[in-house]
Amino acid sequence: MAEHKEDQNSLLRSASAAHTVLSAVKTGKAVAGAARGAAAGPFGAVLGAVVQSRHTIAKACAAAAALLALPLLFLLMLPALIFGGLADAFSGDSEQPVLNDETxxxxxxxxxxxxxxxxxxxxxxxxxxxxxxxxxxxxxxxxxxxxxxxxxxxxxxxxxxxxxxxxxxxxxxxxxxxxxxxxxxxxxxxxxxxxxxxxxxxxxxxxxxxxxxxxxxxxxxxxxxxxxxxxxxxxxxxxxxxxxxxxxxxxxxxxxxxGDGTYQGIHSEDAVNGIPALGQIRFTDGATPVVYYNQLDQRYASQPYGTDHIGGYGCGPTAMAIVVSSLTDDLVDPVEMARWAYEHHYWCSKSGSFHALIPNAAKAWGLPVEGCTPSEPQRLVDALSQGKLVVALMTKGHFTSGGHFIVLRGVQGDKILVADPSSYTRSQKAWDLSIILNEASRRAAAGGPFWIIG
Structure with a gap:
């Protein structure tokens, strides 16, 4: 029992140290460093607190490697509530502590x-x-x-x-x-x-x-x-x-x-400075001609999305600007759609957009919309073949390092055409359906991660 209490105390000390350095370490760097198993600098302070109890660090590291293959340091950078409170992180089966039980x-x-x-x-x-x-x-x-x-x-x-x-x-x-x-x-x-x-x-x-x-x-x-x-x-x-x-x-x-796609953000100089204006781009290689917008286009990137800017957080409004401009007679650019999303409370500060933006914006412009899951690939292919568009919420993978809305715009052979609001290059490629299905969010709200529109 005393040993169990020491496990808890050590973990709490580790969490406290992680809490202290987080204010000085931006998330992207923290995650990247944790993935590399970094132990220098601020990470060393956290690791030092963890190893105060060799028994705890051995159990925790073994547990992390057993199922999630994540460094303990990365786990400590997560809010404690999802572990049922760190004080109970080692409750239950001592060989499978809560902090490593995915279920x-x-x-x-x-x-x-x-x-x-x-x-x-x-x-x-x-x-x-x-x-x-x-x-x-x-x-x-x-x-x-x-x-x-x-x-x-x-x-x-x-x-x-x-x-x-x-x-x-x-x-x-x-x-x-x-x-x-x-x-x-x-x-x-x-x-x-x-x-x-x-x-x-x-x-x-x-x-x-x-x-x-x-x-x-x-x-x-x-x-x-x-x-x-x-x-x-x-x-x-x-x-x-x-x-x-x-x-x-x-x-x-x-x-x-x-991997829920709740956070949609681009952390790069391009997000603020933008890229040269792309002009008027129309994709005509799918069943429906598609009007393309890019959130990093210098005409839009620095424009406001709430108190954020479109370049960094506006993939949702940009995706819906593509859909509405392609499926209706109303040309709506990312600036106008971002303003509409903000006024109708779909902007989420520093996180992008609430998922409900997609179906509700479609309805606001009179477009039929239906939710779809990754377990319905044929339904997606059929919809695209019929000229409908699909907004997809993607998580870490080929399209994003976090969360990102893209538009599926057609079928080419056995591959899928996309309109990626942050990459004209990716929008010119055809993609394996398996990549899109595997990297779609499993925790999307509002009927996602796919919304069939049209």
């Missing part, structure tokens, strides 16, 4: 996501009650509630997990889902706010009745607005600037670890 981690992420969705649902109920109370004070007779989140309760689970764990600072032993739930629930009355407008609606006379029902009515229209992750950071978890940076690093690492 347990997956189940824990499902449980956390479901919990957050429940809390957001409680927030919707709360704002609905506040709207009803507000309307009762107007003396009006008619009101309507517009809920943009009826089908998809928008949230970035990874960033919320990261924010919660960052907020706990050195208090690793008390990290738990129950504690996170209680923390969020205390602020649920402000998870959503609302706007109110009035409009006059004309009623027509029903010719089948003797009475004249024609006239006009004043309606109060309330629109529910999600406060977003910035609100969580400031008002629920009360994060310092350093903690916010740690939370973002946690979120990106977690997204890469899970």
């Amino acid at each position: 347990v981690i997956s189940d824990e992420m499902t449980r956390i996501t479901a919990s957050i969705q429940t809390l957001l649902g409680e927030g919707i109920d709360d704002v609905t009650q506040r709207i009803q109370a507000d309307f009762s004070g107007t003396g009006g007779e008619h009101y309507e509630i517009v809920n943009p989140y009826a089908e998809n309760l928008l949230s970035n689970t990874n960033i919320l997990i990261g924010q919660y764990c960052a907020s706990m600072d050195q208090d690793w032993e008390n990290i738990s889902l129950e504690h996170m739930e209680a923390t969020i629930r205390r602020g649920k009355e402000h998870l959503y706010t609302y706007t109110m407008t009035t409009e006059t609606r004309v009623t027509e006379d029903d010719p089948t009745t003797p009475e004249d029902e024609s006239g006009s009515e004043t309606w109060y229209v309330y629109t529910i607005v999600y406060q977003g992750e910035a609100y969580f950071a400031d008002q629920i978890f009360h994060l310092s600037q350093d903690q916010k940076e740690i939370a973002e690093d946690f979120a990106q690492n977690l997204s890469q670890f899970l």
Whole structure:
């Protein structure tokens, strides 16, 4: 029992050291260094804390190699909540600790996501009650509630997990889902706010009745607005600037670890500076002519996407600009689509776009849209052969080092044509369907990772 406690204490010391250096090490470098097994510089400090107990490091490293083939250091750069709290990381089977049990981690992420969705649902109920109370004070007779989140309760689970764990600072032993739930629930009355407008609606006379029902009515229209992750950071978890940076690093690492495509970002000078303007490009080698846009095009790269920029985070709006411009008579460039996505709350700060952007943007432009899974390859091929387009959410592989939206635009023999919003070169190649299926996100929300449109 004492030995088990020492395992926990050593792991907690290691996590604390990892927490300390994360604020000084950007995620991309941290992940790259961990993958190489780096032990110098800040990584050495973490490793030094880990090896204080040879028994623990032996067990942990053996476990990491056994199933996930990930260095222990990389695991320590993940938010502790997904392990059920680091204090319990070695609970259960000592030969297969929680931190290396892929099934347990997956189940824990499902449980956390479901919990957050429940809390957001409680927030919707709360704002609905506040709207009803507000309307009762107007003396009006008619009101309507517009809920943009009826089908998809928008949230970035990874960033919320990261924010919660960052907020706990050195208090690793008390990290738990129950504690996170209680923390969020205390602020649920402000998870959503609302706007109110009035409009006059004309009623027509029903010719089948003797009475004249024609006239006009004043309606109060309330629109529910999600406060977003910035609100969580400031008002629920009360994060310092350093903690916010740690939370973002946690979120990106977690997204890469899970392969969920939640984080969509390009970290390079091109993301800010852009590439020379490509001009008007049309792909005509598929069943449907496709209007191509590139988020790194100097006409778009530095333009805003919320408080981010299109070059770094705008693959979602750029993909939908390609789809809408190709399948409708409306030419919509990435700047206009990014503005629409932001105004309709699909922008996710420092993470790209909520997955719900894809189906809801399609619907907004009158395009039929259906979700599709990687287990339905023939359905994808058939849709592309019929001239439909498919937006795909990709994870680490040929198209991205993290998460990235691309457009599947046609079939050429037994290969797939794409329109990649960040690479004209990749858009000129034909790709094996197996690559696209294997690298598609397994955790996409809103019906993904494939959305058949048209």
